[in-house]
Amino acid sequence: MTIPNISNSETYLRMYRQMVRIRNFEDNANKLYLTAKMPGLTHMYSGQEAVAVGLCEALEKTDHITSTHRGHGHCVAKGADFQQMFCELLGKEEGYCRGKGGSMHIADQENGNLGANAIVGGSAGIATGAALSAKRLATGAVTVCFFGDGALGQGLLYEVMNMAALWSLPIIYACENNLYGEYTHVSEMAAGQLKTRASAFGIDSFEVDGQDVLAVNDLAQDLVVRARRGEGPFFVVLNTYRYHGHHVGDINRAYYRSKEEEDEWKTNRDPIKNFAHWLIDKKIIDQQDLTEIQKDIAAEAEAAVIYALAARYPSEREVGDHVYKI
Amino acid sequence: MTIPNISNSETYLRMYRQMVRIRNFEDNANKLYLTAKMPGLTHMYSGQEAVAVGLCEALEKTDHITSTHRGHGHCVAKGADFQQMFCELLGKEEGYCRGKGGSMHIADQENGNLGANAIVGGSAGIATGAALSAKRLATGAVTVCFFGDGALGQGLLYEVMNMAALWSLPIIYACENNLYGEYTHVSEMAAGQLKTRASAFGIDSFEVDGQDVLAVNDLAQDLVVRARRGEGPFFVVLNTYRYHGHHVGDINRAYYRSKEEEDEWKTNRDPIKNFAHWLIDKKIIDQQDLTEIQKDIAAEAEAAVIYALAARYPSEREVGDHVYKI
Amino acid sequence: MREITLSQAVNEAIAEEMRRDPTIFLLGEDVAEAGTPFKILSGLVEEFGTERIIDTPISEPGFTGIAVGAAMTGSRPIVDLMFGDFLTLVMDQMVNQAAKIHYMSGGKLNVPMVLRTNMGATRRSAAQHSQSLHAWVCHVPGLKVAMPSSAYEAKGLLKTAIRDNNPVIIFEDKLMYQDKAEVPEEEYLIPFGEAKIHRPGRDITLIATSSMVQVAQQAAESLAQEGIEAEVIDPRTLVPLDEGTLIASVKKTSRAIVVDEGHRNYGITAELASRITEKAFYYLDAPVQRLAAMDVPIPFSPPLEDLTVPTPDRLVVAARAALKGELPHGA
Amino acid sequence: MREITLSQAVNEAIAEEMRRDPTIFLLGEDVAEAGTPFKILSGLVEEFGTERIIDTPISEPGFTGIAVGAAMTGSRPIVDLMFGDFLTLVMDQMVNQAAKIHYMSGGKLNVPMVLRTNMGATRRSAAQHSQSLHAWVCHVPGLKVAMPSSAYEAKGLLKTAIRDNNPVIIFEDKLMYQDKAEVPEEEYLIPFGEAKIHRPGRDITLIATSSMVQVAQQAAESLAQEGIEAEVIDPRTLVPLDEGTLIASVKKTSRAIVVDEGHRNYGITAELASRITEKAFYYLDAPVQRLAAMDVPIPFSPPLEDLTVPTPDRLVVAARAALKGELPHGA
Ligand SMILES: Cc1ncc(C[n+]2csc(CCOP(=O)(O)OP(=O)(O)O)c2C)c(N)n1
């Protein structure tokens, strides 16, 4: 792992906090599902925290991201607050989308999150368009397009990467390779080497350990600077793992992946645990303060859940609003 | 060019004849357009003959091809006859598709031509499906999917190449790089190196001079054998040029390509002229016999045109037929 | 007769047909070991192997196109499109290719394939996983469209679809997969273009598709308690459409309501209402009414989502209005 | 007033709006130096440069998606979709993304974009280049749909579309690009949701879209010679729809025919006929009739192709039948 830079302590701790916040958010979302308090299904990000946090910490608030069906992590990492997020998951009026979007469409425009997307690969066009907009309007904004290994199956991605390359757009395509698309292993879904999918378009492509938040962040910092200078686009494969099932209801997973594999990642490659060790090791924080952080976040999450459970649904009149913007 | 193999004289001459047949077909089609005898527009294949002939001569009748909006050359090369082709171009009952398809949808199932396609890239799925069918039903058939450099913009192609690679399908993706998609140069449409578009999927990829029928045919023979053995898929970029405009009505081309460029290809890189020189050079045929071949073909084409012009339109009752197969 | 779920009915139909005809294969996402997220296809890969139950990458346009090409060359593919909302991704392959190839080739080529997909809201799946988009494909000559309303129809219609020589799209309601119905032990097929009268009645005709047949039947029960005898008819296939049965019923009852879960605006209720009005105009005592999904993207929030779909209560209200000859929507 | 072609009208609308608002840009295939295959956009790249008139690769889903994202982030893109038949390729971006984003985000995000495309047959372009697919997008809440019937409407509707804060799809008839009409020198906009009465009449209402307005006007001329006064109405936008004007007319004339170049089956004529019937039922002396494209893929062969579209003659025959109160199609 990287050599610590003491002037970065703040940043390190913020990254730690954000990863813990994501994990806490997900644990609570899962609980809401298991206790039948959440409508529908949802997809847990737990295990992949270093990806979202490592990348988003390299961005400004005015930079954009697009997200996926597995989008809570991106949303938290880009600066969202728990209360509005839980309200959205429960379909409440105070949710980020007034309860109309739900988990799979959560968006947080103020922080530059253009939204989760329930069409696999569906946000690749949106992200590339945001980058074109930024370039044309000279806003200086960079866009990160998050998508999974499964989205590599979608032709749309190749179409927009080609245009991003032709037009040197300020965008980073972030492929979170968590090894599975639903119940199918990436090796059954993707021929060849993942990285070359983008280098075929002349796009500078990278591969990084998605469990190592500092490695992700270092690379991201570098690419964001370069993208702002007009040297984009870039493509990054981030190797990671999802701890839960494909969605909260996917409990019996033995037919597509082994318990051993899951345990290996959870035990030895957990991005939060490993980063905590490093922080302590490097004397950036001690165990007691870390525990304090964890407690604070747990309390914040719990309060948000309680708030959201008690919050109002949108009024029935709203069903017809927002079909068209006046 | 290749060292002649005297036992191949027959093949050489058949390839020559097929190239001349395509050129004659196109010249007549263009004349029909210019004299306002042909409905609609059509896209000329002239200049690209070595591609269609070099590849199709490596195929059996039972092998499949899919074709494009610029499809007359593929159709002739796969064994179609002039009369039914001209009838189709004129919308006559005796056309390959009873006049219902026209130039952009000409198909010749008996000879394995699954049809031209007016959706750029639209036949990539069909071709790959034919290859899957052949593999599953163990027919031994190989499919060649013809498409232009412009079709590299379509995401569908990447989706099906991925599956062809995952499933080792007996298919050859033949990318005819004639440098333009309509009025736009390939360099404005395609980032990176064309060949790597397929090697990114682990597909064995090749580049060949598409004006050299022997080079094309040598490679094709090799790949067809390998595809039948289950070593497919393959991808080939064939560098070539279209002599006419994008379609017969595209007369003023100076704003997108120079007269000099056109002349260079027509004068120094004509696939038919150069092959004729080679045939004479290698004493496979003399000029007199060549001229005889040309005359025969011209007569065949002329007769077919006269026949087609006089042929009947389908009866009005037919308009409702073939919407569904009973 | 035994009872099975709609999910089992689909599974049986595919298994029976695959045993009969080795040229049939099935492809889609997570169809093999996973048996689809809805577990509809469980067990098929064990019987037929991964050569015939084929897991694909997440490439809807690609694998649909592959099915078209396979269908043109001696195979009879079944495509599993995980959500009906993904029709957006396969329109080119279905509409510009599959639907037109037989016609464009003057009858020489044909495309015997089935696209199985689903429809229906109120599953709290939000706007991109709740649509009922069958109106689009009904508008395309060359495609056939089936809408099973129970396990019984699901099996019989799917078997017919698989044997059809044309591209057929079949929409299953997601919320009905666990619904049971009586299904014969012995083999049966349901011909296309034959509507089914689920309940006879003389006062008003309720024409309903897919899960709306249940809605109509519940409404008919309620209406019966008020002395109103509703006839409930299920067209079963929208293309081809059994116009005759619909019109005969309306000529008898003089009133009709069409109920469907697609959006109301420019949806299939308009076509059915127009066909009836055109051919039974002088028998009608009131305009044919339409009940359909509200013209809004489907909201996630449960209390909002529940407002968007037709319900028995709303149908009963509409029926009472029709019987009074009132115009719909307060016009 | 000066006369300009529909093609010039489109060009002017875009140029005027681009001068006014620097956030507007246009993208599509062969739009810059080539000015599109129809030469509609000639001259724009010279004025606005390749940064604002952007040639794309042949990637309809891709560049449409890019437009959606650009529209969400401060730009107002215009997409040029070369043929309406390619709607098949952009349905996901338009329907699952553009149409729903405002709603799904609870009103926080919006997508001010225009998709310009075309429609119309009899150009001998065969089944994949002749379709009129507007019914599909009319069915999707969140999209607006405009159908200009002349150069005048083309300019005014397009300017309104560009200023709209929602995704708008505009269908131009390919065969009308060279048709001229009077167009004011000064700036004007045509509001959405306001039908235009092209010709007043008391005996029958002819509701026609796009080029079918010309067909209706010709039919009206012929009918006038028989003493039948037809009112010709052009809805101009199908979403939003000016139901009021249509219904007021039918209440006056008691008879109506809807004419459109999309396929008849499950097409837009059904919705318009249903709306009228629902709200003017007791004023109707005959069922609303529908004239539309035949339900076949468009054949290449000219004598066959000409059979597939509505013509003035066919409309006159239908109008006479309606006036006699006959049912359509010999029912
Ligand atoms: C176009 C489309 N196809 C299929 C699905 C169903 N689906 C939802 S998530 C998913 C797997 C996605 O895999 P990946 O991109 O690797 O993301 P992950 O779930 O691993 O985060 C699938 C197939 C969908 N939502 N959209």
Ligand SMILES: Cc1ncc(C[n+]2csc(CCOP(=O)(O)OP(=O)(O)O)c2C)c(N)n1
């Ligand atoms: C999906 C689609 N987009 C656009 C077009 C219009 N179009 C027809 S041919 C063509 C250029 C194709 O270029 P290429 O693939 O290189 O083939 P070539 O014409 O050079 O043979 C275009 C853009 C089309 N027919 N289909």
Ligand SMILES: [Mg+2]
């Ligand atoms: Mg994954």
Ligand SMILES: [Mg+2]
């Ligand atoms: Mg080309």
